[in-house]
Amino acid sequence: MKRSARFFVSTGLATGTLIAGVVVAGAALGAAPDSGGGLRAAFATPQDVAEGKRVAEASCASCHTLNGVAKAKDKDMPNIAGQRPGYLYNELRVYQVGGRGNTPMNNAVKFLSDDALVKVSAYYANQDPAQPVAVSSAKGGSAKPDPLSAGKAAASGCAGCHGENGISSTPGMPNLVGLDPKYLVDAVKAYKAGQRKHDMMKTLVSAVTDAELDNIALFYALQKPAKAKTPSPGNQTKGKSAAVACSGCHGEGGASTGTAPSLAGQDAQYFIEAMKAYKDGSRSDAAMKAPAASVDDGAIKDLAAFYANQTPQAPKVRKPLTTDEMAQRCDRCHGVGGNSTDPHSPALAAQRPEYLERVMRAYQKGERRSTAMSAMLDGLSEADVGALAAHYARQKARAVVYVPLPSK
Ligand code: HEC
Ligand code: HEC
Ligand code: HEC
Ligand code: HEC
Numbered sequence: 001m002k003r004s005a006r007f008f009v010s011t012g013l014a015t016g017t018l019i020a021g022v023v024v025a026g027a028a029l030g031a032a033p034d035s036g037g038g039l040r041a042a043f044a045t046p047q048d049v050a051e052g053k054r055v056a057e058a059s060c061a062s063c064h065t066l067n068g069v070a071k072a073k074d075k076d077m078p079n080i081a082g083q084r085p086g087y088l089y090n091e092l093r094v095y096q097v098g099g100r101g102n103t104p105m106n107n108a109v110k111f112l113s114d115d116a117l118v119k120v121s122a123y124y125a126n127q128d129p130a131q132p133v134a135v136s137s138a139k140g141g142s143a144k145p146d147p148l149s150a151g152k153a154a155a156s157g158c159a160g161c162h163g164e165n166g167i168s169s170t171p172g173m174p175n176l177v178g179l180d181p182k183y184l185v186d187a188v189k190a191y192k193a194g195q196r197k198h199d200m201m202k203t204l205v206s207a208v209t210d211a212e213l214d215n216i217a218l219f220y221a222l223q224k225p226a227k228a229k230t231p232s233p234g235n236q237t238k239g240k241s242a243a244v245a246c247s248g249c250h251g252e253g254g255a256s257t258g259t260a261p262s263l264a265g266q267d268a269q270y271f272i273e274a275m276k277a278y279k280d281g282s283r284s285d286a287a288m289k290a291p292a293a294s295v296d297d298g299a300i301k302d303l304a305a306f307y308a309n310q311t312p313q314a315p316k317v318r319k320p321l322t323t324d325e326m327a328q329r330c331d332r333c334h335g336v337g338g339n340s341t342d343p344h345s346p347a348l349a350a351q352r353p354e355y356l357e358r359v360m361r362a363y364q365k366g367e368r369r370s371t372a373m374s375a376m377l378d379g380l381s382e383a384d385v386g387a388l389a390a391h392y393a394r395q396k397a398r399a400v401v402y403v404p405l406p407s408k
Contacts, residue, residue, distance in 0.1 A: 044122030052123025082129030129397035151219025178312035239306025
């Protein structure tokens with residue numbers, strides 16, 4: 001019992017009763033089945049820990065090892081050393097009633113008394129936690145790069161024609177700023193597939209991957225919108241009257257809120273060419289067929305001038321969170337760097353990445369039930385889950401802190 005000395009360090013208390021963490025009785029987190037509301041206090045005396053060790057030797061060590069750090073080859077086995085004692089105890093109760101599915105754990109704890117569960121929890125909580133694990137990016141565990149900087153980098157080849165930040169200064173080159181990312185992605189895919197015929201654009205975007213394209217679209221959507229810096233001859237007042245027929249789809253002033261692209265601030269020459277392409281059928285779109293047929297060349301020029309001079313609006317897009325930003329939200333419950341300070345909340349720091357990933361998927365699929373966790377993981381992609389698992393596996397784990405109780 002190399003750690004038992006810790007119980008008496010600086011306490012000077014004869015009783016030696018200590019409580020892990022700060023909160024003990026009546027904590028609401030994950031109350032065990034039939035615990036009658038309050039959990040049994042997760043306190044431990046050195047004698048409890050010694051008895052817990054005997055339980056561990058007999059019933060747990062064959063799988064978890066006696067020090068609670070899983071063997072390197074057992075990729076699926078969680079580390080339980082240094083895990084928060086209230087959490088350990090609670091999970092053991094959950095396994096007893098089969099609440100985490102049919103795992104080898106059910107049989108391991110089925111016939112253990114409540115007393116044995118308390119003591120074995122105290123024992124493993126008192127072991128030195130595992131060392132952090134560096135997960136190589138080859139396993140998909142790399143932190144998600146900031147999509148915005150990734151998009152900016154991928155869009156560097158587009159700037160020569162579409163302008164810095166997607167604000168065109170070359171007549172005939174469309175503004176890309178102010179476009180909804182979905183429209184931009186669909187447009188590029190249409191060039192790639194040849195549905196939208198433009199040999200030059202087809203060649204230019206042929207090597208852009210779907211992931212790069214998503215980042216590019218996000219990058220342009222999050223730039224401050226501005227009008228194209230290109231000439232727009234034509235009568236804006238006439239254009240304004242003609243645009244009444246277009247605003248139902250393209251929005252007031254060309255700032256669209258629906259599926260039709262925004263036209264506000266668009267380069268006039270590109271606008272004119274697009275309208276002509278709809279007219280002669282070289283660009284085909286069911287929604288644009290009739291509107292394009294209804295306007296002559298003069299009206300098109302006026303419409304182009306009107307829209308080119310409207311102020312573009314930023315599409316409603318939120319910047320997705322980076323892995324670090326996501327983890328900050330998790331740390332609210334799991335402690336800074338995954339080092340929980342609540343004995344009933346699991347520490348995540350230095351946990352096995354394979355295990356973390358697997359249990360997060362289990363929460364997402366509803367196989368492991370926790371209202372807090374399914375809400376937190378809702379909508380996270382597989383890549384997010386992998387990145388979070390790698391993030392926590394890398395964190396340095398801190399041991400359970402024991403707080404001395406004044407003797408009665
Ligand atoms: C036959 C092998 C085996 C034995 C014996 C065993 N375990 Fe486990 N244990 C596992 C496996 C596998 C898992 C992961 C199961 C899962 O994902 O739910 C696990 C999970 C756990 C967890 C959940 C960890 C977490 O972070 O949620 C705890 C706690 C635990 N074991 C404690 C114990 C204790 C204490 C004993 C002895 C009383 C014990 N186990 C005996 C195989 C075993
Ligand atoms: C050599 C100049 C050039 C380069 C480089 C270029 N484009 Fe284009 N792009 C054009 C032209 C010209 C058009 C108009 C084609 C048409 O009439 O359909 C266009 C059209 C588009 C459109 C359709 C806009 C709309 O409003 O429908 C998108 C989206 C687009 N480009 C994205 C990109 C992206 C992303 C890149 C970089 C990966 C890129 N372009 C690189 C010249 C270029
Ligand atoms: C019924 C809805 C609807 C109406 C009405 C409509 N549009 Fe469109 N418009 C669309 C859709 C959808 C697209 C995108 C089609 C595509 O992907 O080629 C579009 C595309 C365009 C484009 C190409 C934009 C770009 O970035 O490439 C221009 C220019 C345009 N519309 C102008 C007009 C004008 C001018 C009018 C009025 C005379 C008008 N539209 C009326 C739905 C509409
Ligand atoms: C509102 C509090 C809260 C937040 C926020 C939260 N969690 Fe949890 N988490 C919990 C609780 C409570 C449990 C234990 C639930 C149970 O008994 O299954 C848990 C369990 C877990 C487990 C299982 C640990 C183990 O050892 O088996 C993982 C992994 C986890 N959370 C990851 C995360 C991640 C990643 C985030 C952020 C995306 C997050 N949590 C956010 C409260 C929270």
